[in-house]
Amino acid sequence: MSEKKNTTLIAIAIIGIIIGVIIGYGIAALMKPAPTQAPTQPTKPEFTFYYVSHGGPADPWWAPVIKGSQDAGKLLGVKVVYNGPEKFSIQALVNLVESAIAANPDGMIVTITDYKALDEPLRKAINKGIPVIAVNVPDPRPKGERIPYLSYVGQNEYDAGYYLAKYLIDTGYKPKRVIIGIHEVGHIGLETRAKGIIDAIKEKYPDVPVEKLDITTDPTKAAEVIKNYLTAHPDTDVIFTLGPLGAHPALQVLDEMGLSGKVKLLTIDIDDTILKAIEEGKLLAAVSQQPYAQGFLPVVFMYLYVKYGIIPPEHVPTGPTVIDKTRLEDVRKQIATTGGA
Amino acid sequence: MVDSKKILRELAQHPEFGVLISLVVLATAFASITPDKFLTIPTLYSALTLASELGVVTIGIAFLMITGEFDLSVGSVYALVPMMVAFMVNSGVDMLIASIIMLLVAFGIGLLNGVITIKTGIPSFITTLGMMMFLRGILLALTGGFPVRLENPHWLIYVLNGSIGTEGLRTGAIWLVIVTAIFSFILDWTPYGNWTFAVGASAETARELGVPSAKVKIINFGISALMAGLAGLMAFSRFRIVDPTLGEGLELEAITGAVLGGCLLTGGYGSMVGSFMGAFLIAMTRVGLVLAKAPAYWYRAFIGVILIIATIINMTIVRKFVTSG
Numbered sequence: 001m002s003e004k005k006n007t008t009l010i011a012i013a014i015i016g017i018i019i020g021v022i023i024g025y026g027i028a029a030l031m032k033p034a035p036t037q038a039p040t041q042p043t044k045p046e047f048t049f050y051y052v053s054h055g056g057p058a059d060p061w062w063a064p065v066i067k068g069s070q071d072a073g074k075l076l077g078v079k080v081v082y083n084g085p086e087k088f089s090i091q092a093l094v095n096l097v098e099s100a101i102a103a104n105p106d107g108m109i110v111t112i113t114d115y116k117a118l119d120e121p122l123r124k125a126i127n128k129g130i131p132v133i134a135v136n137v138p139d140p141r142p143k144g145e146r147i148p149y150l151s152y153v154g155q156n157e158y159d160a161g162y163y164l165a166k167y168l169i170d171t172g173y174k175p176k177r178v179i180i181g182i183h184e185v186g187h188i189g190l191e192t193r194a195k196g197i198i199d200a201i202k203e204k205y206p207d208v209p210v211e212k213l214d215i216t217t218d219p220t221k222a223a224e225v226i227k228n229y230l231t232a233h234p235d236t237d238v239i240f241t242l243g244p245l246g247a248h249p250a251l252q253v254l255d256e257m258g259l260s261g262k263v264k265l266l267t268i269d270i271d272d273t274i275l276k277a278i279e280e281g282k283l284l285a286a287v288s289q290q291p292y293a294q295g296f297l298p299v300v301f302m303y304l305y306v307k308y309g310i311i312p313p314e315h316v317p318t319g320p321t322v323i324d325k326t327r328l329e330d331v332r333k334q335i336a337t338t339g340g341a
Numbered sequence: 342m343v344d345s346k347k348i349l350r351e352l353a354q355h356p357e358f359g360v361l362i363s364l365v366v367l368a369t370a371f372a373s374i375t376p377d378k379f380l381t382i383p384t385l386y387s388a389l390t391l392a393s394e395l396g397v398v399t400i401g402i403a404f405l406m407i408t409g410e411f412d413l414s415v416g417s418v419y420a421l422v423p424m425m426v427a428f429m430v431n432s433g434v435d436m437l438i439a440s441i442i443m444l445l446v447a448f449g450i451g452l453l454n455g456v457i458t459i460k461t462g463i464p465s466f467i468t469t470l471g472m473m474m475f476l477r478g479i480l481l482a483l484t485g486g487f488p489v490r491l492e493n494p495h496w497l498i499y500v501l502n503g504s505i506g507t508e509g510l511r512t513g514a515i516w517l518v519i520v521t522a523i524f525s526f527i528l529d530w531t532p533y534g535n536w537t538f539a540v541g542a543s544a545e546t547a548r549e550l551g552v553p554s555a556k557v558k559i560i561n562f563g564i565s566a567l568m569a570g571l572a573g574l575m576a577f578s579r580f581r582i583v584d585p586t587l588g589e590g591l592e593l594e595a596i597t598g599a600v601l602g603g604c605l606l607t608g609g610y611g612s613m614v615g616s617f618m619g620a621f622l623i624a625m626t627r628v629g630l631v632l633a634k635a636p637a638y639w640y641r642a643f644i645g646v647i648l649i650i651a652t653i654i655n656m657t658i659v660r661k662f663v664t665s666g
Contacts, residue, residue: 060486228631
């Protein structure tokens with residue numbers, strides 16, 4: 001019996017440590033954002049906008065978007081409520097859109113991640129008189145059929161892939177064999193990026209083999225899959241990855257194999273590691289979506305529309321911008337000020 | 342004839358038998374498709390590297406499964422441990438100390454899983470599912486979704502997952518072998534191993550025989566989490582970066598490895614060497630398919646089929662030779 005008690009005691013002590021560590025970090029994490037939010041908001045907000053996206057806290061790409069939307073709100077004296085599901089889920093996104101409509105805001109900014117699922121609720125909102133701006137993902141249907149939103153702010157995924165591959169081709173390089181490491185197979189955004197890459201290469205060089213590789217979000221698997229592919233196909237000279245989750249292990253494995261810079265690596269989306277790799281010549285180029293703009297601009301357009309009746313242009317592109325060695329300075333500034341690029 | 346049957350019966354007493362057949366069959370298949378690329382030392386090392394983190398997690402989970410319990414929180418622990426170590430090291434703590442602290446915390450999380458499961462009688466499937474979500478949520482909340490990078494290298498990362506030679510061997514693979522050997526020894530040669538089997542076969546009977554059932558289960562929960570934490574540190578040591586999504590889905594892959602390796606979901610039966618082979622089988626399949634130039638998207642479908650076939654082999658063996666004997 002006393003042994004049992006001992007185990008329980010040890011367990012309780014360890015639980016104490018865990019909770020202590022977690023609470024400690026939790027408090028530290030909570031303390032940080034507080035000062036940035038506190039000093040503004042002097043008067044009651046003039047309007048309330050709901051920003052609903054499929055990007056939750058799990059995806060770091062959305063952090064600058066959230067910051068951009070909040071910064072614009074502060075500048076304009078508008079309250080921007082940001083909502084996104086914790087884990088990618090269309091059902092959860094639709095539920096969030098429904099509850100946003102129920103709150104009857106002055107405007108809604110929504111990612112049209114699934115136009116079929118969002119068609120009905122968004123038309124309902126527009127009929128109720130709530131203006132809608134699409135962001136990040138547009139409704140792909142032609143104008144008469146698509147959800148009648150005011151404007152679409154963002155790049156499209158296809159262009160991100162297409163212009164990245166075109167960048168490589170425009171340098172005059174003819175690839176021998178190309179692989180595209182896709183870290184979430186079946187994710188429509190990533191598949192669309194991949195399609196853009198494939199189309200751009202096939203347009204110019206229809207005979208060059210371009211293959212998609214399922215590299216998963218696990219770095220070890222990604223590294224070993226790429227390594228084995230390079231063993232099976234030693235003529236591979238270009239690797240595209242579709243996000244940092246693919247680019248990090250690709251950089252590592254090329255380093256380990258002594259192929260950094262020899263095999264050309266290009267990627268979509270940017271972070272510190274990727275910028276450093278561009279600087280060191282280990283990564284040729286990366287596409288920046290300028291996510292902060294996707295948070296900031298729709299709020300501004302919504303404000304102009306609601307307050308002054310200014311109708312925004314049908315499509316406001318925020319990219320794709322291909323970053324190579326020559327553009328590092330601007331991107332560094334963007335990351336330092338907005339938290340991402 | 343009689344002799345060969347006897348040998349077969351003898352072999353089939355080992356839970357590794359099913360997975361060994363699957364391994365040989367698959368390896369032969371891959372070797373005949375690409376003999377020049379598959380049967381090489383770098384390929385072996387690559388498969389071992391792929392198996393190493395998964396294998397260490399699988400060993401821990403298999404040990405727990407033999408006691409008849411589950412742990413779905415391993416994927417989250419796998420990310421939590423290196424994440425906290427990265428935080429601590431970046432703020433000035435020595436990596437060795439940070440790692441020891443976090444491995445203790447991991448062990449504690451496992452014990453907590455065990456205590457909740459045993460004291461309340463909630464199925465471990467639910468307890469650890471809750472723990473999995475809780476820890477993942479903490480990770481996301483602390484990082485805001487951003488990856489955390491190790492700023493300065495430390496000697497420990499070479500010990501945990503450094504490169505040996507030029508052919509692709511890594512210390513991670515050696516860790517896997519060491520962990521397998523240790524737990525194999527505990528399971529097969531110590532009284533604690535007997536207790537683990539006894540508790541898994543029937544906790545009631547074991548208790549009547551004087552085995553501290555609850556204690557054994559709780560400690561095995563701890564072992565499972567501890568191994569997940571160690572594996573997480575191994576992954577971190579190679580890439581020096583932790584994404585808050587690291588290890589998502591790992592729990593199912595580890596359970597797949599353990600089941601392929603001959604562990605029964607109901608407990609009381611299984612082996613460490615088998616689990617090692619189960620993890621290796623998964624890794625080898627991935628490597629083999631890439632080398633065989635199979636379309637990349639077929640991997641998952643392939644693993645699904647192998648899992649079902651290997652389990653059928655295992656179940657047949659268990660029914661025919663083990664439970665009757």
